[in-house]
Amino acid sequence: MSFLGMMKKILVAVLYFLKSLPLSVWHKIGEMFKRIVTWLYKRLNDNGNDQEKQTEDEQNDWKKHVNTGENSTDGGSRGKMKIVDVRRKMYKNPDPNRRYKIRKLNKIKKLVLHCDDLDWDLWDIARYDVTPNPNHHISPKGLPGFSYHHFIEKDGTIFYCETVTKITWHVAAHNTSSIGICIRYRATNNKNPPPVKQIDAVIELMTRLCLILGISPDNIYGHRELPGTGYVIINGRKRYRKSCPGWLVNLDKLRYTISIEAQKTLKQQGYYKGPIDGIFGRKSRKALKKYSKDAKRRR
Numbered sequence: 001m002s003f004l005g006m007m008k009k010i011l012v013a014v015l016y017f018l019k020s021l022p023l024s025v026w027h028k029i030g031e032m033f034k035r036i037v038t039w040l041y042k043r044l045n046d047n048g049n050d051q052e053k054q055t056e057d058e059q060n061d062w063k064k065h066v067n068t069g070e071n072s073t074d075g076g077s078r079g080k081m082k083i084v085d086v087r088r089k090m091y092k093n094p095d096p097n098r099r100y101k102i103r104k105l106n107k108i109k110k111l112v113l114h115c116d117d118l119d120w121d122l123w124d125i126a127r128y129d130v131t132p133n134p135n136h137h138i139s140p141k142g143l144p145g146f147s148y149h150h151f152i153e154k155d156g157t158i159f160y161c162e163t164v165t166k167i168t169w170h171v172a173a174h175n176t177s178s179i180g181i182c183i184r185y186r187a188t189n190n191k192n193p194p195p196v197k198q199i200d201a202v203i204e205l206m207t208r209l210c211l212i213l214g215i216s217p218d219n220i221y222g223h224r225e226l227p228g229t230g231y232v233i234i235n236g237r238k239r240y241r242k243s244c245p246g247w248l249v250n251l252d253k254l255r256y257t258i259s260i261e262a263q264k265t266l267k268q269q270g271y272y273k274g275p276i277d278g279i280f281g282r283k284s285r286k287a288l289k290k291y292s293k294d295a296k297r298r299r
């Protein structure tokens with residue numbers, strides 16, 4: 001008998017056997033199959049939860065560091081920073097599959113400052129961001145969550161809105177590598193710059209983020225300073241597409257002040273021996289690298 005013929009015989013025998021099985025056995029097979037599918041489904045979901053849990057652990061780690069503004073000696077010598085953690089209260093997109101992607105902390109290379117240019121309440125912006133709307137300025141399906149990681153009120157209160165490991169959508173083409181910080185400030189037709197308290201909060205928060213994440217203050221940008229979304233080069237000339245965070249926000253002064261604050265902390269804590277001159281050169285960067293490495297170890 002050929003191999004094929006034998007296979008055919010076996011197959012026929014198996015089919016006859018299956019056909020002869022009573023209905024109750026078929027029922028049991030069905031139940032078993034159902035259980036396997038349920039188990040598989042649960043396994044897959046568990047993996048999802050694991051990922052969620054990991055993120056939460058990272059969140060808590062982060063919280064320990066960033067949320068101790070009032071008493072900590074880390075970052076900024078102003079020491080008045082008040083951070084309110086509202087991450088659990090933030091609105092989410094109604095579509096459960098529409099969620100921000102997660103990144104590792106070491107992927108964060110720059111800080112970007114925005115203004116809402118609306119003078120809206122945080123919760124109004126948050127609701128607008130996630131609500132599907134055909135006229136939504138970023139996506140008709142709405143954003144997965146809040147666009148910025150931090151939102152700063154006029155009185156300097158900092159709201160921690162989305163965990164920094166989330167890749168939020170605040171500046172096209174630079175989201176993966178940046179943290180978005182937004183001030184409540186109507187820039188258009190405004191003759192006044194943002195209040196001192198608010199800018200002080202920006203300085204303190206950014207100094208701390210620079211120190212912990214090892215980001216040089218030279219990598220702080222205003223939204224308008226980023227190529228593509230902020231400006232384009234036409235015939236060799238820079239054409240701004242945005243004024244965000246407002247022309248009256250002096251970004252050079254901001255970077256300079258944060259460089260000084262960071263140098264002060266690095267010096268106080270024995271990482272830096274050079275001058276406090278606001279120039280973030282090789283020595284400062286080296287000290288910063290060491291500081292953030294130690295900060296990671298402490299976490």
Ligand SMILES: [Zn+2]
Nearest residue numbers: 114115223244
């Ligand atoms: Zn912006």
